[in-house]
Amino acid sequence: MxxxxxxxxxxxxxxxxxxxxxxxxxxxxxxxxxxxxxxxxxxxxxxxxxxxxxxxxxxxxxxxxxxxxxxxxxxxxxxxxxxxxxxxxxxxxxxxxxxxxxxxxxxxxxxxxxxxxxxxxxxxxxxxxxxxxxxxxxxxxxxxxxxxxxxxxxxxxxxxxxxxxxxxxxxxxxxxxxxxxxxxxxxxxxxxxxxxxxxxxxxxxxxxxxxxxxxxxxxxxxxERVIVMYAGKIVEYGSVEDIYYNPKHPYTWGLLKSVPRLDSHNKEQLMPIDGTPPDLFSPPVGCSFAARCDYAMKVCHHCEPDYFDVSNGHKTACWLMHEYASGIEISILKGVI
Missing domain, CATH: 3.40.50.300 (P-loop containing nucleotide triphosphate hydrolases)
Structure with a gap:
């Protein structure tokens, strides 16, 4: 097409x-x-x-x-x-x-x-x-x-x-x-x-x-595809299935956790993203989401991440996808939609 x-x-x-x-x-x-x-x-x-x-x-x-x-x-x-x-x-x-x-x-x-x-x-x-x-x-x-x-x-x-x-x-x-x-x-x-x-x-x-x-x-x-933006940048993009079922950026996880689920049998409390977006008069060095991220590493505060290929057409700008961070296990909500 x-x-x-x-x-x-x-x-x-x-x-x-x-x-x-x-x-x-x-x-x-x-x-x-x-x-x-x-x-x-x-x-x-x-x-x-x-x-x-x-x-x-x-x-x-x-x-x-x-x-x-x-x-x-x-x-x-x-x-x-x-x-x-x-x-x-x-x-x-x-x-x-x-x-x-x-x-x-x-x-x-x-x-x-x-x-x-x-x-x-x-x-x-x-x-x-x-x-x-x-x-x-x-x-x-x-x-x-x-x-x-x-x-x-x-x-x-x-x-x-x-x-x-x-x-x-x-x-x-x-x-x-x-x-x-x-x-x-x-x-x-x-x-x-x-x-x-x-x-x-x-x-x-x-x-x-x-x-x-x-x-x-x-x-x-x-x-059919979703682009996730934060602080003037694209932090993740992929198909709807990629973003909803296999998200890789902590900011995307935060957005998904704030969506109420009708199929949940437990009275789960919605999880807000703590903090506020950065001041775009002077954007931060490194990853813009680092100050609000529960999984931020030292490199996140000093170096801006490149886009890492997750799968065909699915990319994310997050240091957690680097091979040196492969041992970090993240538990997130599944089946949001």
């Missing part, structure tokens, strides 16, 4: 009065056509900044891409001017933002907002765009689409607003859909519906998906 997106050595910083915040530090990954991947990690680890960099939505100033390349559909995204990028954004790439209430314009009807996307990127009449809008609302499961097109965002429920955002993002049939924590503000029932909807749309439209989330519990059924 050919690559749709390839990110290499991406570095993004924000210049503030207090100094330079190194938000993303050398991130590399790829995405194949029609594939779904998830980027997970704590708040502030660089997930959303990575996604916004792909869409070229980083405000400049204060943000700037210091290094790296982003190749989408054989086009170097970072070399495009703003007018060229606007032609790609919306038609080739779509994005679902975290809070639909602040992303939708409260002074415009939902139908007009979706129609604007269509008329900007497609050569169709307003009448054709209106019919397409109704089709999109029906596709995402909103009842009475003709009536709903005339309503404003405040007249929609939270789940319906998120569905409207998905309809807007998919209106022009993009090859890539980036979903930035699309279920964070929704209850668990609506979360499941939104994830089912995204999975169904991916199957119907063959759209590649990047799901940004801090909750490992929502990605098991949607994603």
């Amino acid at each position: 050919s690559k749709l997106l390839e990110v290499k050595d991406l570095e993004v910083s924000f210049d503030t009065y207090a100094g330079e915040v190194k938000a993303v530090r050398g991130v590399s990954f790829d995405l194949r056509k029609g594939e779904a991947i998830a980027i997970v990690g704590e708040s502030g680890c660089g997930k959303s900044v990575t996604a916004q960099s792909i869409m070229r939505l980083i405000p400049s100033p204060p943000g700037r891409v210091k290094n790296g390349t982003i190749i989408f559909n054989d086009i170097e995204i970072l070399s495009l001017n703003e007018r060229q990028m606007q032609a790609v954004r919306g038609s080739e790439m779509g994005m679902i933002f975290q809070d639909p209430m602040t992303s939708l314009n409260p002074t415009m009807t939902v139908g007009r907002q979706i129609q604007e996307v269509l008329t900007k990127h497609s050569k169709i009449t307003k009448k054709e765009a209106a019919l397409k809008c109704a089709e999109m609302l029906q596709l995402v499961g909103i009842p009475n689409p003709i009536m709903r097109l005339k309503q404003y965002p405040h007249e929609y429920s939270g789940g319906m607003r998120q569905r409207a955002m998905i309809a807007m993002a998919l209106a022009c049939g993009p090859k890539l859909l980036i979903a930035d924590e699309p279920t964070t503000a929704l209850d668990v029932t609506i979360q499941a519906q939104i994830l089912d909807l995204m999975r169904e749309l991916q199957r119907k439209l063959d759209t590649a998906i990047i799901l940004i989330t801090h909750d490992l519990g929502v990605v098991a059924d949607l994603a």
Whole structure:
């Protein structure tokens, strides 16, 4: 399967009065056509900044891409001017933002907002765009689409607003859909519906998906591969089975231990990760997770680990995978999903 997106050595910083915040530090990954991947990690680890960099939505100033390349559909995204990028954004790439209430314009009807996307990127009449809008609302499961097109965002429920955002993002049939924590503000029932909807749309439209989330519990059924980020870096990546059943980085273990298990017969207490993420004004030397890691060794505080191959397509940046640390036995939770 050919690559749709390839990110290499991406570095993004924000210049503030207090100094330079190194938000993303050398991130590399790829995405194949029609594939779904998830980027997970704590708040502030660089997930959303990575996604916004792909869409070229980083405000400049204060943000700037210091290094790296982003190749989408054989086009170097970072070399495009703003007018060229606007032609790609919306038609080739779509994005679902975290809070639909602040992303939708409260002074415009939902139908007009979706129609604007269509008329900007497609050569169709307003009448054709209106019919397409109704089709999109029906596709995402909103009842009475003709009536709903005339309503404003405040007249929609939270789940319906998120569905409207998905309809807007998919209106022009993009090859890539980036979903930035699309279920964070929704209850668990609506979360499941939104994830089912995204999975169904991916199957119907063959759209590649990047799901940004801090909750490992929502990605098991949607994603094929998982990228775990911490302090602006990728610390582990692999298939869903690799990450859930054979994780190798202590940070991934901590994330998995914080997921409640419905199949557990014991009243197990969830285990939080002690401490706080490092200050990205001055990232620590060595492994960024060393200060919070129960298994940190002397080398972890002084030398940054390379990526170690666990299996085909499964890599982790942890000194515990070095041959000299092979005698260390770690007991972790199994069968999280």
